[in-house]
Amino acid sequence: MTLTATPRRHGAGPLLREWRQRRRMSQLDLASSAEVSPRHLSFVETGRSAPSRELLLHLAEHLDVPIRERNTLLLAAGYAPVYGERDLDDEEMDPVRTALEHILAGHEPYPAVILDRRGDLVLANGAALRLFTEGVADHLLEAPVNAYRLGLHPDGLASRVRNVAVYSHHLLTRLRREAALSGDPALAALLEEVRGFPDLTHPSVADHDPAQMLFLPMELTTVDGVELTFFSTLATFGTALDATVAELSIESFFPADDATRRHLRTLAG
Template identity: 50%
Template structure:
């Protein structure tokens, strides 16, 4: 797995390999709580009644009530079934199993473990094959684990203090010394990113993610940041990130991909973000950099 080196340009950036890869910190779960209150918290978070959950999990509202109040100890199979229907993240499913007195089901394999060699190689080929368009790999805290030369091009000119590992995508984008001053539709794009983080915080009970959100949400918005006039531009079908680069405005549509049915905590928390040119001028310029 590679990461863009600091202070490089799109023409000369040679990715470097970090000595170790960051592992997301454990969520701030409720220490000492039994599985009942934890399951109830997830059910309430999902706005689901006991009866609805029971019907989905092929159980009864009475049994769900007994589990939540501690009158019944759920089996490992029942914990996993309820977690599946409550869309509980893989990391938190382990916490539920432990709270119920069962062993964790899902391993947490370090990303640099040989067992994940094929996964790392596949993601590397994916983001490199996406060039000259930007693409990166992030963990659940938005720390950048890998990036291609398209990303290096966008980061050209960012102070080295922000490029010191671990790089963080949200911090790089919204920091007043990062990409923020160059994003023409910063207010809109900032609102999109903060809303995305809020959804993640609702899904993952992570103190680190909450602290990151509070940090980047407090960054001042430059006075010049205003909504971009779209009258003379193409009619975008999704909100683009419009960013200044060497005197021109580049427009990108962002897409985030995750792995289907992950069976490992590390893999479950990986996300691949790709930036597709939103107009012909952006695509033409990016291709000119490699010709």
Template identity: 50%
Template sequence: MTTTASVGAGTDTGTGVNAGTCESTGTRGSAGALLREWRERRGMSQLELAGRADSSSRHISFVENGRSRPSEELVLRLADRLDVPVRERNVLLVAAGYAPRYRQTPLDDPSMGALREGLERLLTGYEPYPALVVDATYTVVAANRGITMLLDGVAERLLAPPLNAMRLTLHPEGLAPRIRNLRQWRKHLLAQMERQIALVRSPELRALHEEVAAYPVARAERPEDEDRPEEVPYLALPMRIEHDGHVLSFVSSISTFNTPMDVTVAELAVETFLPADPVTVKYLRSLGP
């Protein structure tokens, strides 16, 4: 398999936001205050949370205002009901006086060999269609030849490790000039990042969003390049990109791991690009192995 970045490359702590640079690695107050913040983020009342966690609203109130120290089991149960990211669950545990529960294993660790092999098989098996694996800040940790094909013409400096999927896509020297519906696709990607920022604490992700949102967007050369009716009734917003004189259309799908027990694994995402029309299917298959 040809990869733009091999699985496990370019990461110090496995994947995701590196330890020491993420807000979640620092002390931000008591466990009760943190739990209250997560509850409010989820738009949940104390009564609703208590019902979901098999507790009482009175006990939840006592935990949040510091009058009661939650047990380790309760911290984990509340974190589960609030859908707190694995990295942040460690923060809650430490704030409550307990040891972190979830490891953060580097992807190049021998214990991650089965995971690496599985991801590589998945990416290779998806060829000739594009697919890649990214971490919590869109650093590319692995990609197949379908992705490599789309990178033709991208500025060399953007291809220097560590590769970042958002920069590669939206930078004026990246894929952006060849994306026919750039304004639509850019709006989709920025909204995706904004949803993540609303759910997790990551100054790196916030800084990346500010960076790519500030990239200039060139005016479309032809009116039909943006928001024009399509002959094919797409079921999801496609990315329409030029390649070697052809316009290819892809819809993307993002997959994550269920019930991860490791921070690294929790922050990995596999994005696959499915051809959105017969023209794209025929062209990719014509390229051969």
């Protein structure tokens, strides 16, 4: 008979210490922020003290540990996960999917997309599909379509983004931040992959006016030669109790000038 052990990974202490170090916090910093004893926190990290489920969740909250990884912490300590991890195609997720589709439809005639934690496309409205897939190489449109590959590869949108030098810096910075915050090896691998794309520039922050970086438009030329300019916003579900939903982000694009607004309304009929 084969026994399957609970995935403890040497207990929750080492995992907790990894997240604390990833957030560049000392034990004293975390203890002060979470209002726990520094001595007790030290005992938890070294395995001398077994943390309660409530303490683990409390510390994970102060360390901004992703919901999926909070489940991993609980499992490592021998507790059952408290957050769901359902696929969006599951029947019980129909209300969530319907709500997402309403959000996308309501943003028409402007483009909007929903991405997962690795930047893979989950849903898109018609305006986004029209604008962001025209003229793109087939290999970049094979599932799962990744927003970073699509935006940074010369066979994707990069060849038609007029301010590609600064916009690629924006996307790379965003991806680097997501990789660091999540600790996801797949995101780290994706970052290395896109850094190696041909013709991709890697300007430093010092190369640009900081004031301009606060509001960075995407200047896109369509395959028909129409010049459009967008700014975008990112929204996430901060109160989600399901890992799949918590990892979704909605990127909504808005026209940054009247010419873009008129063109998109004309395309919508």
